[in-house]
Amino acid sequence: MPLANGRPFGSGRRVSLFTLGTMRALAGPAPMLAVLRAALTAGINHLETAPAYGPAETFLGQALASLSAEGLEPAGGWRITSKLLPGCDLESGRHQLRAILSRLGRPRLDSLAVHGLNRPEHLNWATSGPGAELLAWATGEGLVDQVGFSSHGSNALIAQALATDRFRFCSLHLHLFDQTRLPLARSALAEGIGVLAISPADKGGRLYDPPAQLLADCAPFHPLELAYRFLLDQGISTLSLGAEQPGDLAWAAALAGPAATGGVSDPSSPAIPDSPAERAWLHPEHHQALAQLAAAGRERLGPERCGQCRACLPCPSGVPIPALLRLRNLAVGHGMEVFAGERYNLIGRAGHWWEEVNADACRRCGDCLPRCPHQLPIPDLLADTHRRLAAAPRRRLWG
Ligand code: SF4
Ligand code: SF4
Structure with missing residues (x-):
């Protein structure tokens, strides 16, 4: 072969x-x-x-x-x-x-x-x-x-x-x-x-x-x-x-x-040039779809979108703010509640393979607030994350 x-x-x-x-x-x-x-x-x-x-x-x-x-x-x-x-x-x-x-x-x-x-x-x-x-x-x-x-x-x-x-x-x-x-x-x-x-x-x-x-x-x-x-x-x-x-x-x-x-957009019907590994993988139509995807997420999240810059860290309570708000971004921005819920409910259950502290650990001390360049209401968003995702089913698989 x-x-x-x-x-x-x-x-x-x-x-x-x-x-x-x-x-x-x-x-x-x-x-x-x-x-x-x-x-x-x-x-x-x-x-x-x-x-x-x-x-x-x-x-x-x-x-x-x-x-x-x-x-x-x-x-x-x-x-x-x-x-x-x-x-x-x-x-x-x-x-x-x-x-x-x-x-x-x-x-x-x-x-x-x-x-x-x-x-x-x-x-x-x-x-x-x-x-x-x-x-x-x-x-x-x-x-x-x-x-x-x-x-x-x-x-x-x-x-x-x-x-x-x-x-x-x-x-x-x-x-x-x-x-x-x-x-x-x-x-x-x-x-x-x-x-x-x-x-x-x-x-x-x-x-x-x-x-x-x-x-x-x-x-x-x-x-x-x-x-x-x-x-x-x-x-x-x-x-x-x-x-x-x-x-x-x-x-x-x-x-x-x-x-x-x-x-291709259908795995059952591949077509076009056979090319080496270093060919261009993103053509204008793919860039357009990626831009459309990002714009849809930004629109649904509005001013509550976490930009994942990590400037809010460290949290004295050990809350992994960007990781948790990324899950909220996915759930609210792209309808990915099932995935976000799975990951959220693994927190604290997978040892060092995943995050160990969830949003419930936020003590609302406010330390993170002045560090966020987007002025996000981080404690409120964390509470919302917990409310949205904490009840979802969980599973565990290596990797
Ligand atoms: S407000 Fe919550 S998330 Fe922010 S630093 Fe304090 S405990 Fe951590
Ligand atoms: S500083 Fe604000 S935008 Fe950046 S990761 Fe933390 S919460 Fe998100």
Whole structure:
């Protein structure tokens, strides 16, 4: 199978524009095989997995063996990334890495990430603790081509990690509807560090199932197409997609698969030129749709729109004001209450993987008020956020 539109990924081999995340096709070996087969057809050569995803590595190893027995693999072979949670000692880490390779049936990994470099102690573990020894051993033994990290941590921590020069790639939350980490991604790419966007479809706003208002705001394009095109235009190395079934890969196939030809708004009918990864992903009609989307949000939010500048921080009560008001922006501005409610109700329930304090913690001290360049009534908006979103259902999924 030809590799369409590959991009450099740190110091490793080039990867496809989309990466198959393996945290969803976990109902059994057969669904994983079906998804892997669809990924191959969609031109995907990069697979991301982790021991923390339950049976994912075992199922993936079986699926890789099945396709190999059929003589099926991408041109140049699969690129595989797995991850290790920080905190283990050297011997335990060695054992875990060997177990990963055994489950996958591979002699080596292309990429090994520190899974969730979310706190300073995780960075210390990876750069001066047992993790540093573990990562050096893994590359020295030829078991891993390059090491990197995924992070849900603060921008300051991510910047610190990137500045250590220890990591060749990173996996970050980079979304059309959450662009705060884009400057970090750009500077990483400029340094030759590969950047993977974590789940633009799901974590980026449940864009595979958009509300009617968002669909209308993005018309004539699907919101997911706009989000993918936006990130590809930014030069992000690869976008992860946690497919549960083959149909979940339709947009990846339409936009970047071997048959992709650009300019599509319907994943079932791709058309136009086959072009390299560095083609222009945003044409005038996409820019127009993005402007229309932004204008619709601004109009609905009016003077209550949070500009995400972060000038209001720090809050003495630890309220993550911009993160909470971003959820309000999405709910009020684009009808994304379901997504915003899911994220809001995970606060305090996902450890260091997400925010730990919600809007109810605001004590109305007023410290933030003079710092907001938009003179937003922050305590009132936080109370409104809590009232709108606190009762929504919640769920938890890795990433
Ligand atoms: S008013 Fe609320 S959000 Fe603002 S600084 Fe005080 S406690 Fe924090
Ligand atoms: S200072 Fe105002 S506009 Fe900026 S992030 Fe805080 S609340 Fe939003």
